[in-house]
Amino acid sequence: MLRCLLPGLLWLAAASSVAEVRGEYRLGPGDVVKVSVYDHPDLQSEIQLTQNGELNFPLIGKLRAGGLSFTEVEQLIARRLGEGGFIRNAQVNVLIAQYRSQRVSVLGEVSRPGRYALEHDADLVEMIAVAGGIGNSGGDRLLLVRGETRQELLLSQLLAAQRAGERVLKVQNGDVIFVPRMQQVYVYGEVNRPGSFRLEERMTVMQAIASAGGYNPRASKRSVEIHRRQPDGSIAEVAPKLTDPVRDNDVIYVQESLF
Numbered sequence: 001m002l003r004c005l006l007p008g009l010l011w012l013a014a015a016s017s018v019a020e021v022r023g024e025y026r027l028g029p030g031d032v033v034k035v036s037v038y039d040h041p042d043l044q045s046e047i048q049l050t051q052n053g054e055l056n057f058p059l060i061g062k063l064r065a066g067g068l069s070f071t072e073v074e075q076l077i078a079r080r081l082g083e084g085g086f087i088r089n090a091q092v093n094v095l096i097a098q099y100r101s102q103r104v105s106v107l108g109e110v111s112r113p114g115r116y117a118l119e120h121d122a123d124l125v126e127m128i129a130v131a132g133g134i135g136n137s138g139g140d141r142l143l144l145v146r147g148e149t150r151q152e153l154l155l156s157q158l159l160a161a162q163r164a165g166e167r168v169l170k171v172q173n174g175d176v177i178f179v180p181r182m183q184q185v186y187v188y189g190e191v192n193r194p195g196s197f198r199l200e201e202r203m204t205v206m207q208a209i210a211s212a213g214g215y216n217p218r219a220s221k222r223s224v225e226i227h228r229r230q231p232d233g234s235i236a237e238v239a240p241k242l243t244d245p246v247r248d249n250d251v252i253y254v255q256e257s258l259f
Helices: 002-015 018-024 070-083 124-130 155-163 205-211
Strands: 032-037 045-048 054-057 061-064 092-098 103-108 114-117 141-146 149-154 176-179 184-189 195-198 219-229 235-238 251-256
Touching: 032 054, 032 070, 045 054, 054 070, 061 070, 070 092, 103 124, 124 141, 124 155, 124 176, 149 155, 184 205, 195 205, 205 219, 205 251
Parallel strands: 103 176, 184 251
Antiparallel strands: 032 045, 032 092, 054 061, 103 114, 141 149, 141 176, 184 195, 219 235, 219 251
């Protein structure tokens, strides 16, 4: 059910933040801005911030805009125009033309993996939506790599927090978001629908067999074995209890009854 709802939920999460872009985004080196001053069309300019975070505006020259919001840059330009005796009470408008300073990588099982411009104070859910959402083979967890730290998070918990109005972890310049493939369990032998199935949280052997349609009439309910890959690459045969948890890539085999 969650997988069916994910595309819509992710799209809504991304759309709800568009109005916040001006107030939260901080300019950085390489960003290109459009600056205009009311009733002074000759001052309209499209300017790229230097590697030092500076922009060069007519009449007032260089000013440091890196790390400032759009509103703060507008106020700074207006103040400098007034202090220089050029325009009193100038009405300045600053808009983004190109986002170039901040990037986040969204990789793994998403529809459009790649590097994306961080266009506002976005959170994890929004960035996954920007990358097209979770792909068909994507899991329900994601890995956030930030510098030397790695953090594993459940997507369902992030979506629940966002719907409840709680704060969701914000991404930062240079972050890498990785969505692993979904974990699977394989069920074969005397079951009604043998095949591979999504490994749900805390799934037991009995639940995995139920996912495969349950036992067929030929099944021996007492003869169930698991083929489990070991750390050294070998395959071990395990005789489980039906209440035992299953692991990623376990192969469950239900044998045929002899009677």
